Amino acid sequence: MRGARTPLLPSPGGAPGAAAGAFPGRVPAGLLPWAWAAGLFLVYATVAVRRHQLLRTTGYDLGIFEQAVRAYAHFQAPVVPLRGDGFNLLGDHFHPLLAVLAPLYRLWPSPLCLLLAQSALLALAVVPLARWAARDLGRGAAHAVAAGYGLSWGIASAAAFDFHEVALAVPLLSCGVAALGRRRWRAAVAWTAPLLLIKEDLGLTLAAVGVYVALKGPRRLGLLTAAAGLLGSLVEIEVLLPYFNPGGGYAHGGNLADGHGSLLSTLAHAPLDALRPDIKAMTLVLVFAPSALLALRSPLALITVPTLGWRMMSENGFHWGTAFHYSAVLMPVVTAGLIDSLRGWRGTERGARHIRASLATVLAVTLVMLPSFPLAQLFQRATWRTTPHIEAARAVLAKIPDGATVAASNRLVPQLTSRCQVVVFPTFPVEGRLYEYDRDRLPRPTAEWIVHDEQAPEAWPYTTGHWPYPIEQQLAELAAARTKYGYRLVARRDGVTLLRRAAPGGRGA
Structure with missing residues (x-):
């Protein structure tokens, strides 16, 4: 009996001896998995x-x-x-x-x-x-x-x-x-x-x-x-x-x-x-x-x-x-x-x-x-609610033209990757920068645009034990982009900041 193929769990109305390939009065068994x-x-x-x-x-x-x-x-x-x-x-x-x-x-x-x-x-x-x-x-x-x-x-x-x-x-x-x-x-x-x-x-x-x-x-x-x-x-x-x-x-x-x-x-x-x-x-x-x-x-x-x-x-x-x-x-x-x-x-x-x-x-x-x-x-109610912050982020991202080079916060990156060349901003943690940073030696951004979100919906990778990247360091790198490296403020809404690198000879904000 070990090799028998007769179903022992027939659906109501189906006879115990019904072949496993079809079920009377029901959708054919072949469609059930699909x-x-x-x-x-x-x-x-x-x-x-x-x-x-x-x-x-x-x-x-x-x-x-x-x-x-x-x-x-x-x-x-x-x-x-x-x-x-x-x-x-x-x-x-x-x-x-x-x-x-x-x-x-x-x-x-x-x-x-x-x-x-x-x-x-x-x-x-x-x-x-x-x-x-x-x-x-x-x-x-x-x-x-x-x-x-x-x-x-x-x-x-x-x-x-x-x-x-x-x-x-x-x-x-x-x-x-x-x-x-x-x-x-x-x-x-x-x-x-x-x-x-x-x-x-x-x-x-x-x-x-x-x-x-x-x-x-x-x-x-x-x-x-x-x-x-x-x-x-x-x-x-x-x-x-x-x-x-x-x-x-x-x-x-x-x-x-x-x-x-x-x-x-x-x-x-x-x-x-x-x-x-x-x-x-x-x-x-x-x-x-x-x-x-x-x-x-x-x-x-x-x-x-x-x-x-x-x-x-x-x-x-x-x-x-x-x-x-x-x-x-x-x-x-x-x-x-x-x-x-x-x-x-x-x-x-x-x-x-x-x-x-x-x-x-x-x-x-x-x-x-x-x-x-x-x-x-x-x-969950939150799944079906679009917050003002999300709407603000979308409005800011819409200002970035297709084909641009962008450094973006981790949660904003996949909103741009289909139409821009994107890297992570702040720079994703590397050896020597995991637990502390030097305000005087912040990295020079190379992208034309920077977009940063202070209110990431989830903390990873910024605050877990593996990838601590404190908000203070993020903001320091954002400020350095403006004060040291010539980026100007284009837009800021609900914690989402958009910067653009000034043209040669131009002035940062």
């Missing part, structure tokens, strides 16, 4: 677009990725001024597959193009998972699985924070793990092989897929896949990233610095280091919470190990928690583990009760966690 994808896309897109309209998107990271895709759209290398003069973004993370978005951006050059593309990619990942659940567990289970994935905190956090390259990996991983669950080994490898072109650490995830294939399916295919994943990540980290990085080396190597003096000591401390501080243990639990921890019963859960491993061993505190996009690639794997763990209960009434109870728990956990994560913004 209906979920369409609904989730609308949810994600609404949150993402509204955040951008409220000036909550950032130069770090939406502006950075827009500059890269904009370069690809004009058949140029992804040089990103926001990361530094002549900085090729392939020297930061290795993600050449971003170029697939270039045709869309060429048709619609806007940050909204990237935000909507990300929303679509995250939503499409539900299709193979819901299809697999409908085939093996029934229509009701497919709805529960789709809700568990689509409303999971890992996907919500990614959908509501700018744009990131890992959005490309989420549907590929979803298709890949669904293929693994259905023992379609070659298809699984084909779907996950492009991970090598999305981010350098995802080669390790491809290697984990290969190990799973070697254990459960064709050993030779699995071992070749594992070797390709490991070798791919190694080449990218040791050769390609240093080649493209203007400073040489791997830009993020410091995140995995040896904290115990030797490799042996580091390995010995690794189990405890992966759980300290407490936020790491909490995140490990929360990663599997959308499956009510049932995914841990499936060997598919092992595919999460590479991503969780580098995150928990990182020295960057942002990697330890639940914010931002870092958990998005884990959610398809966790959802697949949930489906896989429940398949063994098919075939008996007792098993059917267990499946129903498990999925009810999944839905309960999803609903309990929903208010604590970004999709809850849809129900």
Whole structure:
């Protein structure tokens, strides 16, 4: 009975023996996953677009990725001024597959193009998972699985924070793990092989897929896949990233610095280091919470190990928690583990009760966690209110002509990147300027225009432990632009200041 395909969770009016491919009196089962994808896309897109309209998107990271895709759209290398003069973004993370978005951006050059593309990619990942659940567990289970994935905190956090390259990996991983669950080994490898072109650490995830294939399916295919994943990540980290990085080396190597003096000591401390501080243990639990921890019963859960491993061993505190996009690639794997763990209960009434109870728990956990994560913004009054400050910022930004060079506050950068050449102002913190500054040695601005917002809707990156950039220093650099470097005041409204560099021979205000 383990291989039976009869759904045990029929919808009302559907006979228990109905084929999984059609449901009498209902929308054909083949449309169910796509209906979920369409609904989730609308949810994600609404949150993402509204955040951008409220000036909550950032130069770090939406502006950075827009500059890269904009370069690809004009058949140029992804040089990103926001990361530094002549900085090729392939020297930061290795993600050449971003170029697939270039045709869309060429048709619609806007940050909204990237935000909507990300929303679509995250939503499409539900299709193979819901299809697999409908085939093996029934229509009701497919709805529960789709809700568990689509409303999971890992996907919500990614959908509501700018744009990131890992959005490309989420549907590929979803298709890949669904293929693994259905023992379609070659298809699984084909779907996950492009991970090598999305981010350098995802080669390790491809290697984990290969190990799973070697254990459960064709050993030779699995071992070749594992070797390709490991070798791919190694080449990218040791050769390609240093080649493209203007400073040489791997830009993020410091995140995995040896904290115990030797490799042996580091390995010995690794189990405890992966759980300290407490936020790491909490995140490990929360990663599997959308499956009510049932995914841990499936060997598919092992595919999460590479991503969780580098995150928990990182020295960057942002990697330890639940914010931002870092958990998005884990959610398809966790959802697949949930489906896989429940398949063994098919075939008996007792098993059917267990499946129903498990999925009810999944839905309960999803609903309990929903208010604590970004999709809850849809129900907050502030999300639908355009403040006078936002209107003032838009009016000031409208004074900047297309094609200008602009130094802008982090939250204003993505409002300009589609039509101007933009860098961050004040200068993004660099070594030696993280915790203090010298009023007499402030950097000389080089952009034609400067636009600064004293009232950023969110503090990052100015006041967190990682990127302290106090408002006093921002204002000092703004004042120096006028008094020392010849910029004149063009407009000032509600804390948003616009300066323009005086023409040669002109006078600063």
